[in-house]
Amino acid sequence: MLTSQKVIDAINEQIGYEFSAELQYYAIAAHFAAEALPQLSQHFFQQAEEEKGHALRFIKYVVDAGGRVVIPAIDAPNRNSRPARRGEAFARPGNSCHPTNQRTGGIGPETERLHHDQFSAVVPDRAARGSFFDG
Numbered sequence: 001m002l003t004s005q006k007v008i009d010a011i012n013e014q015i016g017y018e019f020s021a022e023l024q025y026y027a028i029a030a031h032f033a034a035e036a037l038p039q040l041s042q043h044f045f046q047q048a049e050e051e052k053g054h055a056l057r058f059i060k061y062v063v064d065a066g067g068r069v070v071i072p073a074i075d076a077p078n079r080n081s082r083p084a085r086r087g088e089a090f091a092r093p094g095n096s097c098h099p100t101n102q103r104t105g106g107i108g109p110e111t112e113r114l115h116h117d118q119f120s121a122v123v124p125d126r127a128a129r130g131s132f133f134d135g
Contacts, residue, residue: 001066008067011058016072018055022048027077 001008029044062069 003065003067005067008062008065011062011067012070013072015055015058015062015069016074018051018058019071020074022051022055023074024077025051027079 025044025048029041029048032038032041032044059069
């Protein structure tokens with residue numbers, strides 16, 4: 001394996017956060033679609049697809065590193081607050097459905113840097129967002 005099991009475990013946890021955020025964005029998009037707000041709906045559908053892309057890149061990295069992908073259970077989207085308020089908050093630049101999107105599972109700064117360098121070598125920039133399944 002090209003990276004430590006601790007890093008693989010943290011990435012697997014992150015994969016769950018990415019898929020969870022995807023579902024949350026789809027729920028928000030559906031709410032805005034039902035409220036006849038197509039531009040807001042489209043924005044959140046796009047955000048959902050972006051989150052899915054993140055998860056697929058992490059999956060590709062784990063597979064390429066020789067690790068095992070273990071996708072954690074995903075909770076249903078949050079329905080405890082008004083979707084419009086959730087949508088307004090997430091539409092602000094830099095906000096996300098999952099505040100842990102930068103979290104690396106307490107793996108330590110040295111390992112975190114190594115992980116970042118290894119992942120950056122696999123996915124060097126935002127232009128390389130092709131799906132894992134594109135080949």
